[in-house]
Amino acid sequence: MTTMAKSLRKSADAAPREPAGRRRAGETPPLDRVIHEPVRLGIVSALAAHSPLSFLELKNLLQATDGNISVHARKLEEAGYLRCHKSFAGRLPRTEYQLTPAGRRAFARYLDHMEALVQKYRAQ
Numbered sequence: 237m238t239t240m241a242k243s244l245r246k247s248a249d250a251a252p253r254e255p256a257g258r259r260r261a262g263e264t265p266p267l268d269r270v271i272h273e274p275v276r277l278g279i280v281s282a283l284a285a286h287s288p289l290s291f292l293e294l295k296n297l298l299q300a301t302d303g304n305i306s307v308h309a310r311k312l313e314e315a316g317y318l319r320c321h322k323s324f325a326g327r328l329p330r331t332e333y334q335l336t337p338a339g340r341r342a343f344a345r346y347l348d349h350m351e352a353l354v355q356k357y358r359a360q
Contacts, residue, residue, distance in 0.1 A: 264292060267346070270311065273311075275298060275308045280317065281292060281341065282297055283335045283339070284335060287334045288329065288332040289334075290332050290333075296325075316336060317339030319333070319334045319336050
Protein backbone atom coordinates (compact mmCIF):
# COMPACT_ATOMS: atom_id res chain seq x y z
CA MET A 237 0.00 0.00 0.00
CA THR A 238 1.42 3.39 -0.96
CA THR A 239 1.98 6.18 1.53
CA MET A 240 -0.84 8.15 -0.07
CA ALA A 241 -3.22 5.18 0.20
CA LYS A 242 -2.23 4.67 3.85
CA SER A 243 -2.86 8.35 4.54
CA LEU A 244 -6.25 8.20 2.83
CA ARG A 245 -7.22 5.08 4.77
CA LYS A 246 -6.06 6.58 8.07
CA SER A 247 -7.95 9.80 7.35
CA ALA A 248 -11.07 7.86 6.38
CA ASP A 249 -10.88 5.71 9.51
CA ALA A 250 -10.66 8.83 11.65
CA ALA A 251 -13.58 10.56 9.93
CA PRO A 252 -16.30 11.64 12.33
CA ARG A 253 -19.59 9.73 12.23
CA GLU A 254 -21.78 12.82 12.76
CA PRO A 255 -24.67 13.90 10.53
CA ALA A 256 -23.71 16.30 7.74
CA GLY A 257 -25.26 19.31 9.48
CA ARG A 258 -23.00 18.94 12.53
CA ARG A 259 -19.60 19.05 10.86
CA ARG A 260 -17.36 22.01 11.46
CA ALA A 261 -16.40 24.20 8.52
CA GLY A 262 -13.51 22.72 6.54
CA GLU A 263 -14.07 19.14 7.73
CA THR A 264 -14.49 16.44 5.12
CA PRO A 265 -17.78 14.51 5.13
CA PRO A 266 -17.67 11.03 6.68
CA LEU A 267 -16.72 8.14 4.43
CA ASP A 268 -19.62 5.84 3.53
CA ARG A 269 -18.30 2.34 4.27
CA VAL A 270 -21.19 0.71 2.40
CA ILE A 271 -20.16 2.35 -0.89
CA HIS A 272 -16.40 2.32 -0.27
CA GLU A 273 -15.92 -1.43 -0.90
CA PRO A 274 -14.59 -1.81 -4.49
CA VAL A 275 -17.34 -4.01 -5.97
CA ARG A 276 -20.08 -1.92 -4.36
CA LEU A 277 -18.41 1.27 -5.58
CA GLY A 278 -18.35 -0.25 -9.06
CA ILE A 279 -22.05 -1.14 -8.87
CA VAL A 280 -23.06 2.31 -7.63
CA SER A 281 -20.84 4.06 -10.19
CA ALA A 282 -22.22 2.00 -13.06
CA LEU A 283 -25.81 2.59 -11.98
CA ALA A 284 -25.20 6.32 -11.55
CA ALA A 285 -24.12 6.46 -15.19
CA HIS A 286 -26.54 3.90 -16.71
CA SER A 287 -29.66 2.93 -14.89
CA PRO A 288 -31.24 0.42 -14.77
CA LEU A 289 -28.74 -2.35 -15.43
CA SER A 290 -29.39 -6.07 -15.42
CA PHE A 291 -27.52 -8.54 -13.25
CA LEU A 292 -25.70 -9.85 -16.33
CA GLU A 293 -24.75 -6.35 -17.48
CA LEU A 294 -23.29 -5.52 -14.05
CA LYS A 295 -21.50 -8.85 -13.89
CA ASN A 296 -19.90 -8.32 -17.31
CA LEU A 297 -19.13 -4.65 -16.73
CA LEU A 298 -17.41 -5.28 -13.40
CA GLN A 299 -15.94 -8.66 -14.40
CA ALA A 300 -17.22 -10.10 -11.15
CA THR A 301 -18.68 -13.46 -10.22
CA ASP A 302 -22.38 -14.14 -9.72
CA GLY A 303 -21.78 -14.44 -5.99
CA ASN A 304 -19.94 -11.12 -5.75
CA ILE A 305 -22.63 -9.21 -7.59
CA SER A 306 -25.39 -10.89 -5.60
CA VAL A 307 -23.84 -10.34 -2.16
CA HIS A 308 -22.79 -6.74 -2.78
CA ALA A 309 -26.05 -5.76 -4.47
CA ARG A 310 -27.94 -7.17 -1.47
CA LYS A 311 -25.79 -5.10 0.90
CA LEU A 312 -26.57 -1.95 -1.13
CA GLU A 313 -30.25 -2.89 -1.18
CA GLU A 314 -30.28 -3.36 2.61
CA ALA A 315 -28.76 0.12 2.97
CA GLY A 316 -31.58 1.53 0.85
CA TYR A 317 -29.22 2.57 -1.95
CA LEU A 318 -30.39 0.09 -4.56
CA ARG A 319 -33.69 -1.24 -5.82
CA CYS A 320 -33.92 -4.72 -7.28
CA HIS A 321 -36.67 -5.67 -9.73
CA LYS A 322 -37.14 -9.31 -10.70
CA SER A 323 -39.18 -10.31 -13.72
CA PHE A 324 -39.28 -12.82 -16.54
CA ALA A 325 -38.44 -12.33 -20.21
CA GLY A 326 -40.36 -15.27 -21.57
CA ARG A 327 -39.21 -18.11 -19.36
CA LEU A 328 -35.88 -16.52 -18.44
CA PRO A 329 -35.55 -14.70 -15.12
CA ARG A 330 -34.30 -11.11 -15.35
CA THR A 331 -33.00 -9.07 -12.43
CA GLU A 332 -32.53 -5.32 -12.87
CA TYR A 333 -30.95 -2.89 -10.47
CA GLN A 334 -31.52 0.82 -10.11
CA LEU A 335 -30.19 3.41 -7.67
CA THR A 336 -32.71 4.87 -5.27
CA PRO A 337 -32.77 8.61 -4.54
CA ALA A 338 -31.00 7.80 -1.25
CA GLY A 339 -28.36 5.87 -3.22
CA ARG A 340 -27.77 8.83 -5.53
CA ARG A 341 -27.38 11.16 -2.54
CA ALA A 342 -25.01 8.74 -0.81
CA PHE A 343 -22.91 8.45 -3.97
CA ALA A 344 -22.77 12.26 -4.30
CA ARG A 345 -21.62 12.51 -0.65
CA TYR A 346 -19.01 9.82 -1.29
CA LEU A 347 -17.67 11.71 -4.30
CA ASP A 348 -17.60 14.94 -2.26
CA HIS A 349 -15.58 13.14 0.39
CA MET A 350 -13.06 11.81 -2.13
CA GLU A 351 -12.75 15.25 -3.75
CA ALA A 352 -12.16 16.86 -0.35
CA LEU A 353 -9.39 14.35 0.37
CA VAL A 354 -7.76 14.99 -3.02
CA GLN A 355 -7.90 18.75 -2.47
CA LYS A 356 -6.49 18.38 1.05
CA TYR A 357 -3.52 16.32 -0.09
CA ARG A 358 -2.84 18.46 -3.16
CA ALA A 359 -2.60 21.51 -0.90
CA GLN A 360 0.10 19.87 1.22
